[in-house]
Amino acid sequence: MRTFHEGDIRKRTLVVSFFLTAWFAVLLVRLVELQVVDHAGLKARALKQSQAKITVRARRGDILDRNGTVLASSLPVYTVKLSPVEKETPAQETGKVRRLQAVLGLSEKNVADVLKSLKENDSFTFVKKQVSPELAARVRDLRLPGVGFDEESRRYYPHGSLAAHVLGGVNADESVQAGVESRYNDVLKGTDGQRITLKDNKKRNYQDQVTKPPVPGRDIVLTIHATIQYIAERALARAVEEHSATSGTVIVLDPATGDILALANYPDYDVNDYTESKSAWLDRAIGYTYEPGSTFKIVAASAALEKGLVGYNELFDCSAGFIKVGPLIISDHERMGVLTFARVLIDSSNVGTVKFAARLAAADFYAMIRRFGFGGKTGIDLPAEEAGRIRPVAQWNKVVSQPHIAIGYEVGVTPLQILRAMNVFAAGGRLVRPRVVRKSTNFHGSPVQGPPPDETVLAEGLAAELTSRVFEKVVEDGTAKLGRLDEFWMAGKTGTAQRLDPVLKAYTTKSHTASFVGFVPSRRPVLSLIVVLDDPKEGFYYGGQVCAPIFRDIARQVLRYLGVAPERAPAGGVITADLQKKGTP
Amino acid sequence: MIRRKWSPREIALGAAFLAALVGLLTFYVWYQTEAVHLGIDTGQREAEIKALHDDILKLELKKTALLTPGRVEKIARADLGLVDPKTGEIIYKDKTVSR
Numbered sequence: 039m040r041t042f043h044e045g046d047i048r049k050r051t052l053v054v055s056f057f058l059t060a061w062f063a064v065l066l067v068r069l070v071e072l073q074v075v076d077h078a079g080l081k082a083r084a085l086k087q088s089q090a091k092i093t094v095r096a097r098r099g100d101i102l103d104r105n106g107t108v109l110a111s112s113l114p115v116y117t118v119k120l121s122p123v124e125k126e127t128p129a130q131e132t133g134k135v136r137r138l139q140a141v142l143g144l145s146e147k148n149v150a151d152v153l154k155s156l157k158e159n160d161s162f163t164f165v166k167k168q169v170s171p172e173l174a175a176r177v178r179d180l181r182l183p184g185v186g187f188d189e190e191s192r193r194y195y196p197h198g199s200l201a202a203h204v205l206g207g208v209n210a211d212e213s214v215q216a217g218v219e220s221r222y223n224d225v226l227k228g229t230d231g232q233r234i235t236l237k238d239n240k241k242r243n244y245q246d247q248v249t250k251p252p253v254p255g256r257d258i259v260l261t262i263h264a265t266i267q268y269i270a271e272r273a274l275a276r277a278v279e280e281h282s283a284t285s286g287t288v289i290v291l292d293p294a295t296g297d298i299l300a301l302a303n304y305p306d307y308d309v310n311d312y313t314e315s316k317s318a319w320l321d322r323a324i325g326y327t328y329e330p331g332s333t334f335k336i337v338a339a340s341a342a343l344e345k346g347l348v349g350y351n352e353l354f355d356c357s358a359g360f361i362k363v364g365p366l367i368i369s370d371h372e373r374m375g376v377l378t379f380a381r382v383l384i385d386s387s388n389v390g391t392v393k394f395a396a397r398l399a400a401a402d403f404y405a406m407i408r409r410f411g412f413g414g415k416t417g418i419d420l421p422a423e424e425a426g427r428i429r430p431v432a433q434w435n436k437v438v439s440q441p442h443i444a445i446g447y448e449v450g451v452t453p454l455q456i457l458r459a460m461n462v463f464a465a466g467g468r469l470v471r472p473r474v475v476r477k478s479t480n481f482h483g484s485p486v487q488g489p490p491p492d493e494t495v496l497a498e499g500l501a502a503e504l505t506s507r508v509f510e511k512v513v514e515d516g517t518a519k520l521g522r523l524d525e526f527w528m529a530g531k532t533g534t535a536q537r538l539d540p541v542l543k544a545y546t547t548k549s550h551t552a553s554f555v556g557f558v559p560s561r562r563p564v565l566s567l568i569v570v571l572d573d574p575k576e577g578f579y580y581g582g583q584v585c586a587p588i589f590r591d592i593a594r595q596v597l598r599y600l601g602v603a604p605e606r607a608p609a610g611g612v613i614t615a616d617l618q619k620k621g622t623p
Numbered sequence: 624m625i626r627r628k629w630s631p632r633e634i635a636l637g638a639a640f641l642a643a644l645v646g647l648l649t650f651y652v653w654y655q656t657e658a659v660h661l662g663i664d665t666g667q668r669e670a671e672i673k674a675l676h677d678d679i680l681k682l683e684l685k686k687t688a689l690l691t692p693g694r695v696e697k698i699a700r701a702d703l704g705l706v707d708p709k710t711g712e713i714i715y716k717d718k719t720v721s722r
Contacts (some may be wrong), residue, residue: 057649108687114677171677196688236662244662268692598708601626603715 062227066274069140085174086261090235094248095191096228099255101205101218102162103264104297104476110195110205110219111311112212116174117188118142118165122156122305126183131156134182135165141176160173167208168192191241193219195309201267203303203321204260204420204474206281207312215312215320218258219472221421228255230434259477261297266290266466269595270300273391277588278304281574287453287617288570293461293563296470296492298418299441299596324416327450328551328570330388331535332517332581334446339383339504340496341406350507354390361389364437368392368445371534371580383508386532388445395444400431403440409495410459413470426451446535447545455556457568460531463505464557464566467496505529512562513586520556521592525604532581532587539572549573554585558593559605 042622072080101110118138126134135152138144141610144152144166149412155163169177193208206217212227214220231252236245270288278286283304290300303322320326343347355376360369368388382390395403407413413428427450434440442448454472464468470492482520509529512518517532533553536545555568569585578584630635688694699705 110683111680111684113684175674194684196684197691197693200691200693238659238663242664244659244664265692268696428674459709496713598713603717604710 043125052323054272054305056453058602059602060534063412078198088237090237092233092235094233094252095189096230096252098191098193098212098228098255099226099227099257102259102593103201103262103267104260104299105263106259107264108196109260109262110193110200111266112191115167115170115190115192115597116169116171117167117190118169118174119162119186119188120121120152120156120165121162121184121186122159123184123251126239126388130158133183135141137180137182138165138177138185141180141406142169142173151325162186162286167557169422182331188614193310197264198273198310199306199308200263200264201301202259202306202309202318203323204262204301205299207307207309207315212437217321217420217421218260218295221259221419222373222475225258226255229253247373257462258475259296260474261292261474262301263299265599266349266596267300267467270302270592271304271306273588273592273595274302274304277569277571277584280576281571281576281578281584282576283571283584285322285573287326287452287568288588289323289457290592290596291461291472291566293464293470293557293566296458296472297476298319298472298474299565300475309345309528310382321420321422321512322453322570324418324452324454327424327426328572329447329449330451330553331446331533331540332388332391333456333460333531333533333555334449335383335386335444336463336504336531337407337410337412338391338398338444339379339404339508340410340500341398341403342379342394343504344406344496345398345402349392350378350503352379352394353377354379354387354393356382356387356389356393358389361392361441363392364435366442368441374514380508380511383531384511386512391444398440398444400434403443404428404431406442407449409469409493410462411450411495412455414458416452416472419475423454424450426450426455445462446533450534453534453553453568453570456553457535457566460568461557461566462495463501463509463529464560464563465492466593467494467501468492469495505560510554515555517580517582518556518586518589519589520582521554521556523558523590525606526558526597527560528558528590528593528594529560530554530586532586534580534582550579552581552584554581554589556589557599558600564600564602565593567593570583589620 055128065182084584098112098371102106102114103109113178120135120138122131122434132153135144135149135156136153139149152163165185166505177185179399180525191212192210193212195205202217203216206215206219206221208219212213214223219226226620229252231248233246233248235247238244262413274286286304288302289298290302291298294485301321301323303320305318307318315449332475353376354372356370357376359373360367370389374385374387374390377385377387377390379390379394380525381387383401407428413426415423415425429448431437435442439448458469458472507543510527512529513522513528513531518530521528521530530555533551533555535548535553536552537549537551538544539546551570553568553570555566557566567589567590571588574584584591
């Protein structure tokens with residue numbers, strides 16, 4: 039039997055100790071390498087694997103109409119992306135992408151692009167953007183390695199094309215382009231936040247920490263009334279179709295406050311497909327100028343009356359049917375005989391207007407044009423407003439310009455400018471500032487600065503007198519007879535302007551801009567309204583023939599909708615709730 | 624070299640220490656695992672809550688889209704056969720105007 043001596047034990051102990059020490063030394067070196075030499079890189083790698091810094095998109099504020107109906111809101115959507123997975127074979131990658139194709143409906147080109155990106159070992163590639171939450175959940179359920187999601191949001195307009203030009207629209211990434219979306223972007227957009235997510239080895243989130251909370255955008259309440267907007271859009275679309283016009287505009291205004299109740303343009307577009315509708319983007323109500331024709335006569339008439347240069351019953355000989363002004367011949371649409379000043383406006387005689395406007399000093403006429411707000415922006419809270427074109431007196435042709443401007447030529451105005459000018463008579467001589475946003479607050483919660491106070495253009499008495507002696511009669515038995523309402527007194531002015539032929543560089547009798555602007559009821563105005571149609575055909579092109587009936591139809595429906603009791607008893611009589619109660623046994 | 628014999632008291636103390644150490648480690652591991660599971664559960668619940676909020680928002684927008692004036696008018700006229708009232712058929716509540 040072999041016995042172990044102390045020496046043997048010591049030797050073996052030394053051998054074991056040596057190997058253990060060597061093993062520990064190797065471990066120590068590796069430990070130092072990991073913890074000291076490669077520390078920074080490895081820590082970053084570990085954090086990348088277990089942590090994710092995620093931007094939390096702030097929810098864009100909603101846009102509501104004046105009664106709280108949602109006109110624009112944002113819904114969450116996802117971008118599906120794919121990253122290469124280590125040791126995955128090309129066959130596995132193809133199989134994975136085909137499974138994504140089946141769920142997401144990718145085209146063959148998309149599939150080829152994604153596979154190409156994986157082959158080139160890009161850090162990630164977008165598979166599909168703007169994916170609905172339901173579809174994203176289906177993709178998530180596939181539990182495919184390397185598939186990730188970015189949360190975004192998509193602007194959604196539940197009413198489609200309703201109030202398209204007021205809302206404007208946004209691109210796919212919610213970058214703003216036009217309308218209220220653009221003008222009030224700072225209020226709507228909010229501030230993005232950030233969160234850190236900790237993940238386990240299966241990439242499941244087990245801890246979320248919001249490091250910077252997102253600040254959602256604020257909601258905006260418009261002055262627009264969705265139903266009135268719909269009534270205006272429907273009437274405009276029908277009229278454009280009926281008269282084969284190229285385009286048109288309707289604006290409905292609250293005379294006292296300047297609130298825009300409806301702003302409709304044709305052609306319009308579905309705001310959900312904003313980027314696809316470039317040809318219809320132009321907001322003609324504020325971004326398009328035209329020569330207004332006879333609606334502009336309200337300026338010359340106001341100036342002449344204010345200066346005391348003319349009386350309502352003063353007579354003007356318009357029997358020739360035309361008047362020669364330098365090289366120009368200005369004519370009426372028919373011979374009208376001898377007319378009073380009031381009748382000149384009621385029947386819209388160009389000859390009579392040229393005659394009374396000749397009494398005005400050019401400087402006074404120009405001052406009145408500017409007082410009515412022409413040649414400057416109205417200040418409406420929408421982007422891309424045109425100021426129009428009013429040349430200073432020094433640039434006027436000494437013979438031709440004043441008579442020409444008096445009948446609405448040689449000037450460029452927007453439909454909103456004309457409506458605002460006519461509204462002076464509805465608002466007791468005040469020039470209101472139109473607005474489309476009723477209520478909004480900035481990030482600090484304080485209201486966005488309101489408009490400056492209204493300016494006074496005319497004395498209240500003069501405005502009322504012109505309304506009752508001229509503008510009401512334009513509708514009762516003047517050029518806008520077709521626009522008469524049985525139930526209400528209306529006031530307004532028609533306009534028919536020949537358009538400039540861009541090739542001939544001369545006015546043509548084949549193309550016109552027809553318009554009618556007014557307010558109703560004329561003695562306690564509830565609505566101011568303008569209708570403009572470009573190049574109406576089918577035999578009718580006068581503002582009184584084409585636009586006044588559209589005005590009437592819109593006004594009738596809106597007044598009924600608002601429950602405004604008739605001023606004049608129609609054939610069927612008027613029933614009020616009181617009468618009905620009394621009459622019921 | 625003769626190994627000293629452990630006393631029963633020392634063996635008991637050692638065993639107790641070892642048991643306490645194992646217990647502590649087990650608790651630590653259990654605690655960590657449980658915390659991660661709870662975190663995962665919380666994350667899932669939060670995702671569900673967010674999904675439900677999104678659903679509510681989506682349904683509200685769907686409701687708004689269904690009540691769009693054009694659609695309502697189409698149903699009223701085409702499906703229900705409603706027509707505009709004649710002037711004498713309208714009952715006015717009062718003379719005040721509300722917008």
